[in-house]
Structures are given as structure tokens and as C-alpha cells.
Amino acid sequence: MRIASWNINGVRACARKGFGDWLDSCDAGIVSLQEVRAKREQVPAELRERDDWHLELVAAERAGYSGVAVFARQAPNAVQTELGHPEIDCEGRLQILRFGDLHLANAYFPNGNGKNRDLSRIPYKLDFYRRLYEELEPAKIRGDPVLVMGDFNTAHQELDLARPKQNRETSGFRIEEREELDRWLQSGWVDTFRHFEDQGGHYSWWSQRFGVRERNIGWRIDYILASPGAMPFVRAASIHPEVMGSDHCPISVDVDDGIFGHHS
Numbered sequence: 001m002r003i004a005s006w007n008i009n010g011v012r013a014c015a016r017k018g019f020g021d022w023l024d025s026c027d028a029g030i031v032s033l034q035e036v037r038a039k040r041e042q043v044p045a046e047l048r049e050r051d052d053w054h055l056e057l058v059a060a061e062r063a064g065y066s067g068v069a070v071f072a073r074q075a076p077n078a079v080q081t082e083l084g085h086p087e088i089d090c091e092g093r094l095q096i097l098r099f100g101d102l103h104l105a106n107a108y109f110p111n112g113n114g115k116n117r118d119l120s121r122i123p124y125k126l127d128f129y130r131r132l133y134e135e136l137e138p139a140k141i142r143g144d145p146v147l148v149m150g151d152f153n154t155a156h157q158e159l160d161l162a163r164p165k166q167n168r169e170t171s172g173f174r175i176e177e178r179e180e181l182d183r184w185l186q187s188g189w190v191d192t193f194r195h196f197e198d199q200g201g202h203y204s205w206w207s208q209r210f211g212v213r214e215r216n217i218g219w220r221i222d223y224i225l226a227s228p229g230a231m232p233f234v235r236a237a238s239i240h241p242e243v244m245g246s247d248h249c250p251i252s253v254d255v256d257d258g259i260f261g262h263h264s
Contacts (some may be wrong), residue, residue, distance in 0.1 A: 101261030
């Protein structure tokens, strides 16, 4: 089965740009979305009222901001949407769903920039990283299959962005953000795309300034991380830059059905 993730930069805007057609043709059984920027009733009816997809959605308290959603061919066995920290939970950045044995975390990690691009949100961002890490740690230690996917808002290494030297002080490539991703990977999480592809030039986000995407001046800030218990089931990992409709493109993993265990 293919499991996909995409920061769609607003479900209403993306729907006008062909999201429904992509959903039909993407060959995925589960699709995680970030930056939905809508309450459930604001999702276009042609997406919300489909017999072939089950929709789970978490909206931020603030209108038109953040929000995550999952379209799945089968309803999940359990859904968690909070970490128990109101200042994080109010922004609608997380779903942890269980499909059989698989724990699937769909996360929209904060950007470190404040209102004036002043880096003031970096502590909040790092807090989100750490609290989610702690939430998932028991399942990881048990050896359960866990996938964490979404917009991590951080490029991990120099080969993960086109212009590393110019962006050392930019949120998304600052050392304290990259070290937080290091901590995840050093503790056993696997960056699935890097597991299969060690070359640069593969990005998942591009500035909307004219010509930037065409010249592939991008950042790889969207990831699917696999726990040690999930990795044996992962067969492939891909980035899909040809898919338009957002300033991000979709990413995906192909997994053996065994990842769901015998309960699914």
C-alpha cells in the first residue's frame, strides 16, 4: 500500500487546483494532509462527502490557520489529536491514528519564524518536536510500527536545500532545528527517503516567487520517518515534484500490508 503526505497550503485553494483528481489517481490507501486551513464543514463537499474515503480532520482554534487531515480508505481504529499541552493543541497540528498495528502520526511542525520573520517561534517549534518525540517513544520502544509524516519545517542536511550557505541563519536550517532532527534519527527513527536516495536535488517545497520551482531552488522539509518496528515493511520512498496545487509537493512510502498486523 502507498501512504502519502502533502502540505496542501489550504484545502479550498488546492481543491480548485485539482486536488480531488489527484486523490483519485495517487494510488494511496492513506493520505495525510497539513496546512488544511479549514474546519470540517468548510472542506468542499465533493471531498468531504465521498463514499470511497474516510476523512479525519483537526482544525486550529484560529480560523484559516494550520490544521491537519487524513483521508483513508478504511476508518482508523483509534484517533488522538492532542499532546495534553493547550498552547500546542490549540493550533491543530497533530493526529495520531492507529490502523491495526500501525501508529501513524500526521504532523504539521511549526515554523520558527514569528510575525516579523524574527525567529521568535523557534522555542515553540522545538517544544513541539520534543513533546511529539516523547509521546511516540513508548510505541517505538515496544517495537510497534510507527510512521511520522508531514511538514517538519526543517531541512536536515546541506543536500536537503538548494542554497545552504545563504540560509544558515534562516529558520528551517538553523543548527538548533537540525540538531532536533538529528536527535530523532540518532535514536532509531529512519528518514525513509534518505534510506533509498543519497543524492541532493530532491526537494518538497519551493518559494512561490516567479521561476523558483522551475529552476528547482527548493528545500526538502517534508518527511516520512519510520520507527525500527516499521522500517522492515517499507519498500520504497518517493517525492512527487510533478504534482502541482501547493508550494509543497506530495511525498510517499510504499509499505507491505504486514505493517498493519493481523488486525487490519
